[in-house]
Amino acid sequence: MNKTMKRLSTGVSGIAIAAMLLSGCSSSTTTSAPSKTKDNSTASTSGTPRVSIMVGGLEKIIYMPYxxxxxxxxxxxxxxxxxxxxxxxxxxxxxxxxxGQVDGAGGFYDHTLDLQTKGKKVEAVVTMADVPGEQLMVANRLKDKVKTLADLKGLTIGVTGLGSSTNMLASYNVVKGGNKESDYKPLPVGAGQTLIAAMQNNRIDAAVTSEPTASLLKNKNLAYTFVDMNSKDGTVAALGGKYASTSLYMSNDFVKKNPEVVQKLANAYVKTLKWMSTHTPEEIADKMPEEYYAGDKALYIQALKGQLPMFTTDGKMPAGVPDNVQKILSAFKPAVKNVDLSQTYTNEFVDKVK
Structure with a gap:
């Protein structure tokens, strides 16, 4: 990895994290990070467990709970x-x-299925949202050309990264339109200003993105929503049902060996989700770092209002949702049909939250 890491919580310094990840060392190599015992459990000199979690875009509203x-x-x-x-x-x-560079990942649930096809077992221990919170947006210059999913053929579609959830959702929509996955070009452009610049410079024809980037694209008259996977109704129409997205996932082995640590994390996130459900978008925005507003707090609050309904209030994986995710990914990843869903998520810890 060659990107600069940021320190965003107490514990390990940003410089230490950057060195840790760039060198490929595990978190146990720094004195301020969690040390590992022989059974791989977390430990700290103060008795308080330390956990490192990498999140795929903290400024994105979909990952706000972290x-x-x-x-x-x-x-x-x-x-x-x-x-x-x-x-x-x-x-x-x-x-x-x-x-092994971090203990947990903040990302979409679909990664747990994809990884199992590659022999890696990870599971979502807290499910924070049951819709993707994403939009497939098409450049305004193509409004007269792109009218159905079939018209996505031949387009360059911006995604956060190759193999990312935005990549998977782009592939599904292309295939749903009667095309093959190879009939479009996914281009990794990240999110926020890098994606906006790619759209402005005509490097991409469309993009799968979330808030606040989606609202910024509209506000700049660069793109319009072509497929809504942000609202519950839109998600059902586009994906045939709900789609578990934002989650905390960890290796099955870590969860098995560190149940007390996982429970503490579940307690924190469920408490956060409940707080979100009882406070206004304005109150929530006031808690977030100002840089997340991208220079327009009013626009951020507007985007937040549209995305709050996507979040669960109890952190549980809704019944039937894993099956729908499996069906969607199987449309272009046949190996996903053989995934054992029972090993991709658990409600064990959120069920114990008081």
């Missing part, structure tokens, strides 16, 4: 020290998790 939990003091209340490390795509978080 930073909000810190701002509300809920990690501390739960008795765990969390270091949040930011990357632009969920795919990067997935790779860091597999390499």
């Amino acid at each position: 930073m909000l939990a810190e701002k509300l003091g809920y990690y501390k209340d739960a008795g765990v020290t969390v270091t949040l490390v930011e990357e632009s795509a969920g795919q990067d978080a997935e790779l860091a998790l597999l390499a």
Whole structure:
């Protein structure tokens, strides 16, 4: 990896995290990070467990619970020290998790299915949203050309990263339109200003993106929503049902060996989700770092209003949703049909939250 890591929580310094990830070393190589015992459990000299979590874009509203939990003091209340490390795509978080560089990943649930086809077992321990919170947006210059999903053929579609959830959702919509996955070009452009610049410079014809990037594209008259996977009704229409997205996933082995740590994290995130469900978008926005507003707090709040309904209030994986995710991914990844869904998520910890 060659991207700069940011320190976004207490625990490990940004410089230490950057060195850790760039060198390919695990978090146990720094004195301030979690140390590992022989059974791979987390430990710290203060007795408070330390956990590192890489999130595929902390400024994205879909991943808001991670930073909000810190701002509300809920990690501390739960008795765990969390270091949040930011990357632009969920795919990067997935790779860091597999390499043992972080303990958990903040990304979409679909990664757990994809990884199982590659012999890697990870599971979502908290499910924070049951719709993707994404939009397939098409450049305004193509409004007269792109009218059906079939018209996506031949387009260059911006995604956060190759193999990312935005890549998977782009592929599904292309295939749903009667095309093959190879009939479009996915181009990794990240999110936020890098994606907007790619659209402005005509490097991409469309993009799968979330808020606040989607609202910024509209506000700049660059693109329009072609497929809504942001609202519940839109998601059902586009994907045939709900689609578990934002989640905390960890290796099955880590979860098995560190149940007390996982429970503390579940306690913090469920408490955060409940707080979100009882406060206004304005109150929530006031808790977030100002840089997340991208220079327009009013637009951020507007986008937040549209995305709040996507979040669960209890952190549970809704019944039947994993089956729908499996069906969607199987449309262009046949191996996903053989995935054992029972190993891709658990409600064990959120069920115990008081």
